[in-house]
Amino acid sequence: MRGNGETVLLDVLTGAAEATPGQVIVHVGGDGDERTVTHHALLADALRVAGGLLDAGLAPGSHVVVPAERSEEFLPLFWGVVAAGLVPVPLAPDVRRVLPVWEFLGRPPVAVGESTVPLLDALPDSVRPLALDALREHPAPPRLPERAPGDVAFLQFSSGSTGTPKGVELTHAAVLANLTQIRTAAGITCEDVIATWMPYFHDMGLIGTHLVPLAARIKQVRLEPLTFAKRPARWLEAAERHRATLLSAANFALALVERRVPEDVLARLDLSRVRMILVGAEPISPAVWRSFARRMGPTGLAPDAPQPVYGLAEATLAVTFPPPGEVTEPLALDRAALGLGHAVDTVPGPDAVELMDVGRPVPGCVVRITDHAGEPVGDRRVGHIEVRGPQVARGYHRAPKATADAFADGWLRTGDLGFLRDGRLCVTGRSKDVVFVDGRTFHAADLEEVAAGTPGLGRGPVAVVGSTDPAGGGERVVVFLATPPAAAPLTVSSGLLRDVRNRVRAAVGHDDVRVLALPVRAFPRTTSGKLRRGVLRDRFERGEYPQIGERGGDGVARGGTGERRDRRGGWAGRRGGRREGWGRRRGGRREGWGRRRGGCHRGWAGGRGRRRPGRARRWCGAGRS
Template sequence: MANARTIAQAIEDAAKTAPTRGFRFVPESGVPGTRGVTETSEASFSFTAIERASARYGGALQALGLRKGDRVALILPANEDFVLCFFGAIVAGIIPVPIYPPLGPGQLQTYLDNTRHIVEKSGARALITPAKIKRLLGTVQSACPALEQVVAVEAIRESMEALRPEKITLDDIAFLQFTSGSTSRPKGVSLTHANLAANLACIMDDGLAAREGDVGVSWLPLYHDMGLIGFVIAPLYYRVPTVYLSPLLFLKRPITWFQTITRHKGTIAYAPNFAYALCLKRIREKDLEGIDLSSWRVAGCGAEPIRPETLETFASTYAGVGFKKSAFVPSYGMAESSLAIAFSNLDQGPKVLALDGPTLWSEGVVKLADDIPPRSGLDNPDTVVRLVSCGRAFPEHQIRIFDPDDVTSEHPLEERKVGEIRISGPSVMHGYWEDVERTREAFAGPFLRTGDLGFLHDNELYICGRIKEVVIVNGRNYYPQDMEWEASQVPGVRKGSVIAFGSRHPSGIEADRERVVIAFETQDAHDMAQTQRISKEIRKSVQDGLGLTIDDVVALPAGTLPKTSSGKLQRAKTRTLYEAGELTDQAPTKREGSRLELAKHAARSQLSYFKLAVLGGRRKREE
């Protein structure tokens, strides 16, 4: 692979060739220019400063007794702490294991169980976290014999230990990326420096055509692939200045995303579909004063089902402040392929197919709306499904569609046939960390099984859903995403907070068929008359749109449905809780309130970490 480099080499190169460029970190209090926030509130690290700080952090980790190949877990809410400690581990040859931080007081036991699983599976010898979080992790250390120490990041910041250089090669493991666990317990994806170098070329050269003058702006969590690889490692390799907001600041005040793009003339920013919908819901017209999005040339969208209606409404709503619909770049990716699998074409905007829904659902065959005579019922818009293209495979990579039962990957399906999406190429992982059985299950012949359903049309990829989540009723396949979309249109249902799934009775007359269940969140969960009205309308909406009868509708308070650390709905966990009769037990207490209140609590917690780091720690700012 031409010009392939390790991350450690990329740090050195960036410091030499673009010493004055680097990363900026917006404080929790907001962007400069807002009340009480000054220019100096943003922490700034040039690539030269990042090289120096990485060496210092790496020396501190070595002083803990960590050696090349050892794993170190990172639970670091503050973006600057995370970036410097991650790079410090990399330059020392130590394998970082990012773990998401606790998001609030609710479901703490679930968080600790998940953290124990990752720490134990990775075999991490040390865990780095702020002192406040360290106090929560006593049970994690006692349950993981390999975990020798939990160290406060405040001590790492102050360390002046010199780095002992290590030889790092492209074949070395760069870091372990644990999957978000939306369908199962998190698995440790082993990514080499060579995997990353291959995928970064796909992203920055082939996908985004990175150019002089680009500026990245991101609020994405750095402990997940899109935020870490897409907006930390990729900009470092290509020396693209990047500005970071915390995820909680964005969730609390989405307008800060627009303000940061305006202030720094951002050109590249990515987000899941829900984030574009959140902007539409939470940003008011008066907030747009002074906003200019005309510099935004790549508005990527991925990580969850992409709804054309969301992108179209976003484009029309913000056209008046310079946003261009052609900036949208719908994308498809997954941790097992480092990050990116396919990007749609630049400057094209969303490419949407209108399909015959009944044919797609029952036969797995793609028929365009224009190809079906009106007598088939396609004059009824409720039978039409609109899907967004995620583009084509990158050079040296392959995307093929196979029957899910094809264990050899020798006979790909033809275009316009729905099947399992499988991929191959140098970006694809070699396997899951120390898990031979799950690695073997993940591959069919030379192809990685994504577990996603989709099809190719004109050699472009369209996503339908996940294999294990398809609901089968009377021999016909239904995708949960379509049911969720229909349900989400009902007034009173919280956007992005609907889960549809199939469930079986353990015994009795209905044990041989799959029941269809929809669980949704509403602010009116305690108003019986309102929930009955909403539930009735959900049943009607799904019946009218898909011709499907819903067996059970469950109304829940805001903040109840289980989600992964990256915000993805957990259908499998929801089904398990429902079948155990425990789904309604997940409702937050009155004290915890809604998800927004939980986000506010987490934002306050992270702000205290930031203040502790900057004011209490009195660390030296590196320019």
């Protein structure tokens, strides 16, 4: 499956530079300044970088770690690595992410730009840095190494929401296939313009908002994630200014826009040209979906523009899309029936579960639902989501057991649960996040929505886990909710905790529901912002939350997060501040995506010289908590 006759990934860039040399990628700075790079200029820059990499003597097919910070630095590095016949490994510019992957891959070179040079201070002295400015001084090579469609194009490390992050091996053929699938499903034409802020170390950012539009040869408008996090209105203003037709976001970003963009700003915006907002990367809250749609009314945004999509790194990116032009409304399903594995329509209410329909498989892709034995089940039956198609990865790097577990007989077992409804997919949750109560199955995301709907509860994160009592064998349902960021921990009232407990009790029909309020910083997340419920479950089972040690208990925790203090008094095992998505923090609260300049990260971001490896790891919390 090829869009423009490409056979390897580099063909996407060379084809764009030849067919649309003057088409642009616009890099929007935090101050609103714009820097424009043409397709032709990006290719020329990437070829100079490739010349430097080849002169460095790197063997074809070897790995190069590329931390993704500023887009105008990352893109020539990424494409230069590709052009040199090497395998780029995009990662979040966070030592806790880079260090274990670097070690796992056998300590490969690390390519850095000006914004990511400080990261080297936290890595061992044996690291081999490749600086963008130095690489650019080399001439383009007269001949590039040849790569085959079945070779690995790049390693895409999963965010690790349920375990150790794994490197997904994406072949050139798989990536090219998914680019074509996405362009077809979204109906992208040469008239489209995309405006995005999503980071390039995430699949939806790199593939969905750079590679896809590059393959379609359309204009890209790119804000840095921190710019969006600090002032989300800049994203919408850039979309209006550049007449964008395509946007992309995650659930938390919709909530951030709904909460942080004033109504008078929205009233001045004209987003009538936006025909599609692709929403994915994390579970979508129906409540947030409705709220966002209401708030965006004055902008002229079409009701059918927001579209929920489904995908995962092991399938390159996209698996399902709704048909363009369709107004998406949450499904209301009977909670009791869903707990028994049946999707039965009902009316919204306290006994209903609301979930998003994420559409049909992209062209050339097949989705099926199977039971625990791997046998397909019928329509509207909940089971394991499995995917087959040309975009499926070939496996996990140096992880044969994990590969065998997930990839078998041409099918990818996604680890997600869901059901098919007249050929359309609905995702109910992660298989590892299921809560079992008295023979019934409840999905964490549903119970979190129930808890979050408690009157008087703020908009902080909520997590629900199930845990079997080792003494009696009964199931314990544990609800974690956030204390208000500006409030002292003990200001959370016992009445509010009781109300949360009663709502969840009523939903599950089970008495042993425990509720604990935690500081926002105590909610563990992956680099892509997903809650790590398994970490909370493990902490509970280790007895780290004595406030809820008894049946039906509730309480407020001042800490109990498993983090360590660094020498500056910052938290070394967290990302700090108030987290509301994928973000980095410069000292205040966190509301975006990326790396942090305050707290433990000052151990490397503000350092002048190289530090010993052990000290860097201790200061910066490289180990997983």
